[in-house]
Amino acid sequence: MAVATITSKGQITIPKEIRQELLLHSGDRIDFKLTEQGKVLLRPVTRRVDELFGRLHKHGQQALSPEDMDAAIRHRVTQSDA
Numbered sequence: 001m002a003v004a005t006i007t008s009k010g011q012i013t014i015p016k017e018i019r020q021e022l023l024l025h026s027g028d029r030i031d032f033k034l035t036e037q038g039k040v041l042l043r044p045v046t047r048r049v050d051e052l053f054g055r056l057h058k059h060g061q062q063a064l065s066p067e068d069m070d071a072a073i074r075h076r077v078t079q080s081d082a
Contacts, residue, residue: 014042 002015014024022044024030029045064072 002018004012004015006012014030018024024044031043031045033041033043035041
């Protein structure tokens with residue numbers, strides 16, 4: 001169980017394992033929702049694609065065209081259907 005302490009200013013630090021699992025980074029926005037059962041759901045606010053530009057780049061890796069990406073997705077889908 002991950003536990004956090006509330007500061008006098010009402011702030012918390014999200015435990016490292018939760019940040020890693022949700023792929024959260026400094027400056028990311030979080031949505032809190034209170035359920036009817038009195039539980040709180042915490043989830044990252046969805047980002048626009050252009051905000052993610054360059055995050056998946058690996059040094060020395062060739063960039064793929066949109067057509068190449070579509071072909072790879074089609075190939076993967078047909079593989080998983082088999």
